[in-house]
Amino acid sequence: MTNKRKYVSVASNFPGTQSSELIERRNQYVPRGVGNNTPIFVEKAQGALVHDVDGNVFLDFAGAIGTLNVGHCPPEVVEAVQKQAAQYIHSCFHVAMYEPYVELAEKLAKLTPGNFAKKTIFLNSGAEAVENAVKIARKFTGKPGIVSFTRGFHGRTLLGMSLTSKVKPYKFQMGPFAPAIYKAQFPYPLHRPDGLTEEQYADYCVRQFEDFLYTEAAPEELAAVIMEPVQGEGGFIVPPQAFVKGVYDICKKHNILFIADEIQTGFGRTGEMFASTHFGIEPDLITMSKSIAAGLPLSAVTGRAEIMDAPNPGEIGGTYGGSPLGCAAALAVLEKMERESLVERSRVIGETIRSYFTSLQSTVPQIAEVRGLGSMCAVEFIDPVTKQPMKEFVAKLIKASLEAGVILLSAGVHGNVIRFLTPLIISDEELQEGLDIIGEALASQYAASL
Numbered sequence: 001m002t003n004k005r006k007y008v009s010v011a012s013n014f015p016g017t018q019s020s021e022l023i024e025r026r027n028q029y030v031p032r033g034v035g036n037n038t039p040i041f042v043e044k045a046q047g048a049l050v051h052d053v054d055g056n057v058f059l060d061f062a063g064a065i066g067t068l069n070v071g072h073c074p075p076e077v078v079e080a081v082q083k084q085a086a087q088y089i090h091s092c093f094h095v096a097m098y099e100p101y102v103e104l105a106e107k108l109a110k111l112t113p114g115n116f117a118k119k120t121i122f123l124n125s126g127a128e129a130v131e132n133a134v135k136i137a138r139k140f141t142g143k144p145g146i147v148s149f150t151r152g153f154h155g156r157t158l159l160g161m162s163l164t165s166k167v168k169p170y171k172f173q174m175g176p177f178a179p180a181i182y183k184a185q186f187p188y189p190l191h192r193p194d195g196l197t198e199e200q201y202a203d204y205c206v207r208q209f210e211d212f213l214y215t216e217a218a219p220e221e222l223a224a225v226i227m228e229p230v231q232g233e234g235g236f237i238v239p240p241q242a243f244v245k246g247v248y249d250i251c252k253k254h255n256i257l258f259i260a261d262e263i264q265t266g267f268g269r270t271g272e273m274f275a276s277t278h279f280g281i282e283p284d285l286i287t288m289s290k291s292i293a294a295g296l297p298l299s300a301v302t303g304r305a306e307i308m309d310a311p312n313p314g315e316i317g318g319t320y321g322g323s324p325l326g327c328a329a330a331l332a333v334l335e336k337m338e339r340e341s342l343v344e345r346s347r348v349i350g351e352t353i354r355s356y357f358t359s360l361q362s363t364v365p366q367i368a369e370v371r372g373l374g375s376m377c378a379v380e381f382i383d384p385v386t387k388q389p390m391k392e393f394v395a396k397l398i399k400a401s402l403e404a405g406v407i408l409l410s411a412g413v414h415g416n417v418i419r420f421l422t423p424l425i426i427s428d429e430e431l432q433e434g435l436d437i438i439g440e441a442l443a444s445q446y447a448a449s450l
Contacts, residue, residue: 007049007433008405009057015039016054035169037062037409038402045072048426050407058402059434062409063421066232066264066376069291069346070336071423077294077332084328093122093322100327107334108302111273114282119308121301122322126263126289127155129299130226132316133285134159136301137224137257140310144179145222147212147256149186151234151413154226154261163226166233166413182217184209186231187239190369190380202240209247219254224285229275232264235412236378236419238371244279257284257307263299264376267291268337268424271347271374278373294333298326342424349375349431353420356435364446366390377420378411389416393445400441406434 015023022041040052048071050058063069070077084100093101105120112118123129134146146163148154154163156170162177164170171177185208192201213219229244231237251258260283265275269291276283284307289299297320301308337343350372357370357379368382381390381397394416398408411419418438422431 005405005433005437007057007430008059008437009055010403010405011054011056014054014056014403016052016056018053022053038407047071047073048423048430057405059406059426059430059437061420061422061434061438062407063291063423064295065290065409066269066421067290067295069267069269069342069424070294070333071425072295074294074332074336074425076336077329080328080332081296081325084324088324090320090323090325092319094317094319098324098327100324100331101322104300104322104327104330105302107331108288108300111334112286112302113274113276114304116282117305118302119305120303121308121316122327123299123301123318124297124320124323125155125299126287127157127160128318128321129263129287129289129301130154130163130261131157131159133226133259133287133301133303134163134224135316136303136307136310137259137285139315140307141223141255141257143221143223145182145217146180147182147184147217147222147225149184149227149231151186151188151231151237152226152228152261153231153233180221182212182222184212184216184225186227186234186237187243188237189240190371198240199242202242202246205240205243206246206250209243209250213250213254219256222254222256224257224259225251226259226261228261228263228265229279229281230265230270230373230376232419233411235380235417236372236376238373241279245281248279248281248283259283259285259287261287263287263289267333268343268346269374269376269421270372271343271350273337273343275373275376292333293326293329296323296326296329298323298330337424340425343374345424346374349422349424349426350377352428352431353377353422353435356439360439360442364442366393366446366449372420375420375422375424378417380412380417382416389414391415393449394418397438397441397445400445401438404437404441406437408438 019041043053044051050060109118148163150165152165154160159178162181187205260276266288285303361367365384366381369380411417
């Protein structure tokens, strides 16, 4: 028997027979270290809907961890990839160049924040973008040090792990890590000290960073600061604008490059094309990936032309970096975003999500905060009595939501945050149905906790 919804449909014997059989094969041939958030195998996906091999249909509120701002299999992107594949699949830009690479670099120079000459290198993954941004920054400045922030996430490669702040599951027993990496404190407005206004808290956090440059890392030895304008894996933490601008200004004062990690925040997710715009900054370097190419492997580093030109030929790049298929997909993504005003749509989605859960705060005291920018929204759950993060509560809520037809992800170093990464093409009806399913699961979970 299946549930009665317009869009989702999940059988009572979930996961189904075919998914269960595939899970057995997966467990036999794929390492357990490759984590899986749901026990489903996808058969097809379109827009905001995912169909599994057993005929179940889910609303996707995870978006492949923020990769699908334009949705699953947008026809324009599919057509662009098919057309490109029929012409040539790969020639390696280092060997024989192709126009889509240059065209996409030109578009990003115009779209990214900053009224100055820019250049772009394309790579395969977000972690590769971060690695290359650091290489470029070190080459340009001649300095080794890199500052990242508590709760920040920058990838699973050696340097990515070194910059990342969460030990488990990303770093435990994986060291030693890359040297000359320093961790500064990132604001957590929900936990600001009693008695401080928002403005005072922002000033306090900026002073913390200034002290950090005296106690942990000398500015003369720092090549760059890398910051997610809104922390992703760390819990969708939105810092005070004055903090981001304060750190940015300090970097300018000390000739430290500012790298904005926009891998999860980019391409309309926060209600601006890039989140840096919210904070009034023009980063020296920006790392991008995830939604840049609707799910095809592609990442980018865009930055000031003189900085990007610091490495010599051959010092940056890679065999598959900026593949023709990825570039063609990205160009189609940008056209679709502009044509359908998806940046503006992101704001509407975010307002709907935040309004829905804010209205539940009075009846569900475990909801400690509803936050976000644009459609990059999160709900944090804390025990109202003990003030401890409620990881198990969130895990059960995600499981119940999945069984009712909505794919969700958690976030935060304690796993007590639900994050929303719905495709920006989701309809109002689909969004509302998904929220109602989560709301019902939440009500049931809350009742069970009494």
